[in-house]
Amino acid sequence: MDDETVGIALVLTSAIGFGTLGIFGVLAADEGLSIPTVLALRFSLAAVAVWAVLWYRGRFRLLRGRLLAVAFALGAVGYATQSGLYFLGLEFMTAGMVAIVLYTYPAFVVCLVALTNPDRVTKIVLFALGLSIGGVALITGVDPAGADPRGIVVVLGAALAYSLYIVVSQRALTSVDAETLTAFVLPAAAISFVVFGIGTNTLALPGSVTGWGVVLAIALVATVVPVLTFFAGLSRVGASRASIISTAEPGVTVALGALVLHEPVTGVTVLGGTLVITGVVLIHLEGA
Structure with a gap:
């Protein structure tokens, strides 16, 4: 296969890996594992694996000073908050629905960028935002099965x-490569959940082989593999195309939710999800 085809395959592998996260999250809850336990183990194990891969490749680099502080804040506050809320969302909605709603994040990115660079907000971007918001509104208002x-x-x-x-x-990525930054974001997120778990007395190791299997799957299949394959694919197909290919992720979660967890998938779910993903693709194309 040529380099471009390999890149597409790698990014698709990443999307599939990330798409399994919600499924494993539901299975972890079924095993009685608390959110702090799952995420503390997820980020700890993932950090060890990513650091080992970087060391093996001879690309491991220690961060210091301001860059280290930024990486720690990104993990302990930003990524930890996103992950905690994602898993909390799984207690209220189906895994597929959670994945669809989460994928409105590019619209939020556009809104944040618009605060400092309003010229970047074009008519196409506004239309795309409308599609994404409309998709979520449609699901919320019409589909009680999962929303x-x-x-x-x-x-x-x-x-x-x-x-x-x-x-x-x-x-931060203007000063450090994405893989190295991720290697420091992951343990910072782990520390956040260890502290939260201890403070709320909700931290406990899995008590069964199945529980450990689910946690390992979350750390490796849904975190390490998709992170590394995305970066590998990114270098071959570019950021814009990689972002568009990654929109397969919520579709994977919806499909796996139906197959593995027997979650309902209605016509409204499909239509709303399609609107959200179309909006995301338009945003990425406009930014290309």
């Missing part, structure tokens, strides 16, 4: 947190 208003608010909060994470990390 709990509380869950919508929680996951929109996750999307906002993720958009802030992206905007801040883009500035």
